[in-house]
Structure formats: C-alpha cells, structure tokens
Amino acid sequence: MTATANFIPLSLCVLTVSDSRGPENDSSGDYLATALKEAGHNLAARALLPDDRYRLRAQVSAWIADPAIDGVIVTGGTGFTGRDSTPEALLPLLDKTMPGFGEMFRQLSYQEIGTSTMQSRAFAGLANATFVFCLPGSTGACRTAWEKLICAQLDARTKPCNLVNLRPRLRE
DSSP, X not given: OOOOSSOOOOEEEEEEEOSSXXXXXXXXXXXXXXXXXXXXXXXXXXXXXXXXXXXXXXXXXXXXXXXXXXXXXXXXXXXXXXXXXXXXXXXXXXXXXXXXXXXXXXXXXXXXXXXXGGGOOOEEEEETTEEEEEEOSSHXXXXXXXIIIIHHHTOTTOSSOOSGXXXXXXXX
C-alpha cells in the first residue's frame, strides 16, 4: 500500500487522565489539541477525567463507538503508581495492539530521559476501527510521541505507508 498525494484530515479526540490537573493547567492536553489542529486534523472532542478506570473506559468506549471518530489520543495514567490505570482501563477495548508504538516511544524517550523511560507503559492499538494512542502525562512525552511518531502516521502522504491509508480496510 502506498501513501496518497493528498492530506486527509482526521477527526481526533484528546483525553487527559489526571487527578491533579484541571482545564486551566492541562498543558499536555493543550499541546495535543493544538498540535493536531496545526497538522490539519479536526479536534472532535476533548475531556479531562480523574484516574478512574471505569470512567476512562466509558469515555473512550463512547468515542470509539462513534463512526465519525478516527482516533483517540490519551495522555496520562500510563505510569507505575497505584492510581495509574490507563492500560488496565483501555487495553481491554483494543481489537489489535500496536506493540511497535510503545517500543519506539520508549526508544525515543530513552534519548531524552534515560532509563526512566522503563516506567512508561505507553501503548497504542485499534478499537472498532479507531486508532487509540496512550501516552504519558508529561508535555515533553506528548511532544515526543506526536512529533516523532503519531503525526507522520496520521498523514496520508507519509511513505512508504501510514495508518491513514489503512482506514478503508480496518473493518474487513
């Protein structure tokens, strides 16, 4: 499959998972919302929820059930503390995991934060033909993931292949 010559804007949602941030200081969610819009995508919805696996699962389930939503980017809750529950909340929703995303994210992150990257449980996958990316809560981690991985894969012009061009075949 080859890349297309034209950009295809996607409808994306951003979810911030945090017990300590509010709308006034959600720098990671702000960064992702701005970055995806600057790339030409549509911010379909945005939410900020506490680290509660059932509320996270309910919100992401609603988004992936909506055929107008192409992807969900989640920031926060991927660490090792007792409250971090994004993987436990969202991995059960995935139809397919994308192991390479987490592996590549940690490799890139290692260059920035060294061995601390071992504490990241960042992951991605596909749920009901919707791309789901789960990132750490730091703005730096969101920037790394967006600029070095996600942005290019959500651009139909990326060669030799990208996630956008797979969309017509995701429900096969």
